[in-house]
Amino acid sequence: MVDLRASGVTLRRRGRVVLRAVDLHARAGRLTAILGPNGAGKSSLLRCLGALLPFEGQVRAGDAEVRRMDARRRARTLAFVPQRSELRAALGVREVVAQGRFAHGGGGHEAIERALEEAGATALAGRRFTALSVGEQQRVLLARALATEAPVLLLDEPTAALDVHHALKTFALLQRLAAAGRTLVTVVHDLAFARRFADDALLLAEGEVVCAGAVEEVVAPGPVGEVYGVAMQEAAEVRFEELTP
Amino acid sequence: MTQQTTGARRAELGARWLWPLLLGSLVGAAAASLLVGASDLSDPELRTTLLRLRSARLAAACLAGAALAAGGVVVQGLFRNPLASPSILGTTAGASLGGQLALVAAPTLGLTVLSPELLVPMGCLLGGGASLAVLLGLLRLTDDLLVLVLTGFILSSLFLSISGLLTSLAQDDWSLGRAVVAFSLGGVSGVGWRTVRLAAPLVGVGAVACWGWGRSLDLLLSGEEEARSLGLEVEPVRRWAATWVSVLVAGAVAVGGNVSFVGLVVPHALRPFAGVTHRRLLPAAAVGGAAFVALCDVLTRLLPARGEVPLGVVTGLIGAPVFLGLLLRARRAEVDGG
Numbered sequence: 001m002v003d004l005r006a007s008g009v010t011l012r013r014r015g016r017v018v019l020r021a022v023d024l025h026a027r028a029g030r031l032t033a034i035l036g037p038n039g040a041g042k043s044s045l046l047r048c049l050g051a052l053l054p055f056e057g058q059v060r061a062g063d064a065e066v067r068r069m070d071a072r073r074r075a076r077t078l079a080f081v082p083q084r085s086e087l088r089a090a091l092g093v094r095e096v097v098a099q100g101r102f103a104h105g106g107g108g109h110e111a112i113e114r115a116l117e118e119a120g121a122t123a124l125a126g127r128r129f130t131a132l133s134v135g136e137q138q139r140v141l142l143a144r145a146l147a148t149e150a151p152v153l154l155l156d157e158p159t160a161a162l163d164v165h166h167a168l169k170t171f172a173l174l175q176r177l178a179a180a181g182r183t184l185v186t187v188v189h190d191l192a193f194a195r196r197f198a199d200d201a202l203l204l205a206e207g208e209v210v211c212a213g214a215v216e217e218v219v220a221p222g223p224v225g226e227v228y229g230v231a232m233q234e235a236a237e238v239r240f241e242e243l244t245p
Numbered sequence: 246m247t248q249q250t251t252g253a254r255r256a257e258l259g260a261r262w263l264w265p266l267l268l269g270s271l272v273g274a275a276a277a278s279l280l281v282g283a284s285d286l287s288d289p290e291l292r293t294t295l296l297r298l299r300s301a302r303l304a305a306a307c308l309a310g311a312a313l314a315a316g317g318v319v320v321q322g323l324f325r326n327p328l329a330s331p332s333i334l335g336t337t338a339g340a341s342l343g344g345q346l347a348l349v350a351a352p353t354l355g356l357t358v359l360s361p362e363l364l365v366p367m368g369c370l371l372g373g374g375a376s377l378a379v380l381l382g383l384l385r386l387t388d389d390l391l392v393l394v395l396t397g398f399i400l401s402s403l404f405l406s407i408s409g410l411l412t413s414l415a416q417d418d419w420s421l422g423r424a425v426v427a428f429s430l431g432g433v434s435g436v437g438w439r440t441v442r443l444a445a446p447l448v449g450v451g452a453v454a455c456w457g458w459g460r461s462l463d464l465l466l467s468g469e470e471e472a473r474s475l476g477l478e479v480e481p482v483r484r485w486a487a488t489w490v491s492v493l494v495a496g497a498v499a500v501g502g503n504v505s506f507v508g509l510v511v512p513h514a515l516r517p518f519a520g521v522t523h524r525r526l527l528p529a530a531a532v533g534g535a536a537f538v539a540l541c542d543v544l545t546r547l548l549p550a551r552g553e554v555p556l557g558v559v560t561g562l563i564g565a566p567v568f569l570g571l572l573l574r575a576r577r578a579e580v581d582g583g
Contacts, residue, residue, distance in 0.1 A: 052470055075476030086468030088325070089521040099464055103476030106460065148475070 001028035001181050002077065002151040008057035009048050011041070011207075018044050019055070019207045026185045026200070028151070031178040033194040033215065034187045036204035037228055042187040043083075043156050045204065049185060050080045050154050061152055075103035079145035081155040085137060087129060093121065093140050096129045100147030112147050118177075119143035120169065134161035138170070146177075153177065155186040159193065171197040191232075195219040203227055259518030267532045271307075274539035278303040281543050298437075305436035305444075306542040306556075307535035309501030310511075312448040312493040314534025317508030318527045319455045319493075322462040323486050324394070327516070330509040334380060334393075335400030336373045336491040340498035342404040343372015345411050345425055352421065362436075365428070366443045366499030373495030376400055380491075381484060393487070431502040431557025433542055440500055447496035452531055454489045458482060459523035466521065504557050506564025507534050513571050 004026040011019040019041045026032040034042045048055040051066040051074060059066045061077045069077065079100070087096065097115055101108040116122045119142040124132060129140060138158060145153055158174070159167035167190075175197055178184045188194040194201055194215060201218035203211045211223040221232040279299050286292050316331035324333065331337055347368025383396050408429060416422040461482045464472040469479050497504065511534045512526060519529040541559045548554045 047470075050474055052473055071473065071478045072476040075474065078474075080471075080474035082471060082474075085471060086325075087466055087471070089466045090516075091463075091466065091521055095463075095522060096467075099467065099475055102460060102464055144475075 002062040002183055003027050004049060004059070004061050004078075004152050004183050004185060006045075006049060006057065006059045009045065009059065010056040011044055011048055011053060012056075013044075017207060019048065021057070022048075022202075022204070022207075022209055024049070024185075024202050024209075024212065026152075026183050028183045029178055029181050030199040031174055031184045031186065031197060033198035033201040034185065034204065035191065035194055035201055035218065036210075039206075040204040040227075041207040042204055044207075046080075046154050046156055046185065046187055050074075050078050052080065072103040075148055075150070077150055078152045078154060079148040079150035081138075081141050081145045081153065081158060083156045083158075083160050084134070085129075085141055089130075091129050093124045093127050093129055093132070096140055097121070097125075097143045097147050100144040103148060108147065111149060115143040115146035118146050119173065135163070135166045138162065142170075142173070151181070152183040153185070155184070157187045157189055160189065167193065191219050191224065259520075263515075263518045263529060267529060267536065270536040271532055271539070274536045274543065275303055275307075277543045278306065278539050282546055301436055301438045301441055302433050302542065303539055304438075304441045305433040305500040306539040308441065308444055308448045309433065309497040309504055310507055310534035310536070310538030311452065311531040312497035312534075313504060313507040314511035314530040314537070315452045315455055315527055316490045316493040316497070317512045317534075318523060318530045319458075319462065319486050319490050320508070321512055322465060322523055323483065323490075325466060325468070327513055328509070330506075331490055331494045332401065332508070333397050334376075334487055334490060334494075335397040335404065336376045336380075336494045337498060337503070338401040338404035338408070339376025340369040340373035340495045341429065341503050342408050342411075343368040343370070343375070344428055344498060344502065345408055346372065348425055348428060349411055349415050349421065352418075360439075362439050363443065366440050369499040370447070370495045372404075373491050373498065376404065377488060377491040380487060393483075427555065428502045430555035431504040431560070432545070432553070432555050433501050434545070434553055434556075436500055444496040444500045447492050447499070451489045451493035451496060452527070455486070455493070456524060456527050458486055458489070459527060462486065462523045463521075501538070501556060504538060505561045506568065507538055507560055510564045510568045510571070511537055513568065 004024070006022060006024040009019055009022040010017065022045055034045055036042050044053065047053040049059055051059065064077070066074055066078065094112065097112050100115065101111065116125055119139045121139040121143045124136055124140060129137060132140065138161060142158065155174070159170050162170060171193060174184055174186065178199070188198065198215045200213065201215040202209060203218050203223050205227045210227050211218045224230065224232045279296060280286065282295065282299060284291060284295055286295060313331060320329045320331050320333055321327050344365045347364045351364050379400060380393070380396055383392060412422070412425050412429065415425040461477055464475055464477045465479070465482065472479055512530045515529050515533050516526060519526045538556070538560065541563060542556055544559050545553045545556050548559070
């Protein structure tokens with residue numbers, strides 16, 4: 001069980017401040033959503049948490065500062081799931097998932113099979129990654145992250161390309177992973193999904209934290225109205241449920 | 246479903262027939278290389294000498310082909326671009342310039358201690374090494390892949406210009422001018438065992454080292470950010486891969502001069518059958534490259550010409566249309582959704 005704590009994270013890119021003194025506490029066993037309008041710095045913050053961008057401030061996974069870890073130890077601690085993979089080469093799905101074992105020195109056949117199963121990607125295992133739909137690729141990328149066996153998962157809009165059915169399945173899976181003791185931090189665009197599935201949330205606007213805490217406090221009429229400029233009506237919820245066959 | 250079946254069938258066929266076909270091609274090319282030539286092997290007095298000369302030539306062709314094809318696999322992985330070739334780093338032009346400088350400078354400076362058979366390969370190594378040093382120096386200042394490509398391009402242009410200058414200066418001496426032009430067109434006809442012995446360790450060590458970096462290069466196929474997130478230290482991989490490719494290229498140029506298209510065509514042609522993972526593709530490309538260049542060298546002796554057609558001309562004549570065909574096939578597969 002590993003908590004992830006960020007304090008004073010500031011990111012400058014090409015002379016512009018993208019993130020300003022952001023604090024975040026993502027607890028083990030909980031799903032934390034990073035929210036905010038376009039250009040708020042959500043994806044940048046996620047990359048800072050994974051030490052994928054140079055930043056000022058501190059990010060600690062458990063007791064360790066993430067930038068002080070060597071690359072392999074960091075990959076065994078924090079797994080990153082991009083919104084879309086840049087992989088264009090004709091690798092098989094199992095080979096892509098096996099990349100998650102690199103930080104362990106390879107091997108881990110059982111971990112690969114388990115990850116495929118957990119992500120609901122076992123049926124895709126014999127196919128080529130580039131021949132999959134975007135939604136299927138997303139499941140494979142999640143399986144690759146699970147194959148690292150990292151206690152902290154960082155996900156960049158994991159349901160951005162998914163239809164409502166697959167989005168529901170994905171969030172249900174993320175909830176199960178959190179319930180099993182992992183620390184999940186995910187960028188979410190859809191406030192309704194965040195409200196329903198996340199435990200905690202952090203709302204960003206123009207690189208600064210507007211509100212952080214339990215999701216009910218963050219995805220609430222006050223902060224949402226202030227940041228997005230929309231009126232939030234809790235009674236008007238349309239709720240989708242997955243059909244059981 | 247059809248795509249999946251076709252892909253699976255191709256992979257299965259590839260796994261079953263690739264290595265027998267590659268090894269068969271290599272053995273066939275080697276036999277032809279030893280048996281085909283202007284002189285007749287039936288003369289018992291000449292046979293031993295001819296076989297010794299032809300075996301050195303065969304070894305040189307195999308080394309050059311294996312090195313360039315293996316280098317091509319690594320460069321294509323490093324740049325995530327199947328259209329990249331080892332010459333992109335500028336070390337091919339650097340090694341070639343080094344070899345030409347050695348050819349020209351040796352008689353001018355009266356360097357008679359070492360024979361041209363050793364001087365030229367050493368010049369290639371120094372030229373390739375100098376080019377690599379500039380490249381690595383710049384990589385210390387920036388880790389931008391575009392800078393690496395542009396630096397390689399600038400170095401190649403500079404070295405090719407100096408090579409052109411050297412070629413025109415060498416024309417004052419007819420035999421020297423001919424040697425410089427022949428070297429720049431590529432060929433293994435005059436290569437002896439001493440040169441082969443000098444280049445073989447470079448190619449062997451370079452190929453094994455590249456194979457060792459295979460898993461890291463596989464991760465780079467997913468882009469830098471993903472590779473980093475999976476535990477890869479990107480900069481050392483990039484530096485070492487560039488270094489070992491340069492070593493391979495220097496070895497190849499030392500024995501074969503400028504041999505075009507091998508590093509581009511061979512990996513591209515084998516990828517659909519051997520797969521894209523470096524540890525599978527690299528050995529297949531090395532054997533395929535060796536067979537391809539050995540076969541092209543046989544053709545240099547068979548094509549109608551006064552003397553022999555330069556090796557680089559033959560690899561270019563075959564490589565360019567084959568590469569175009571592969572590109573069109575890949576494009577068609579893309580359009581068909583394959």
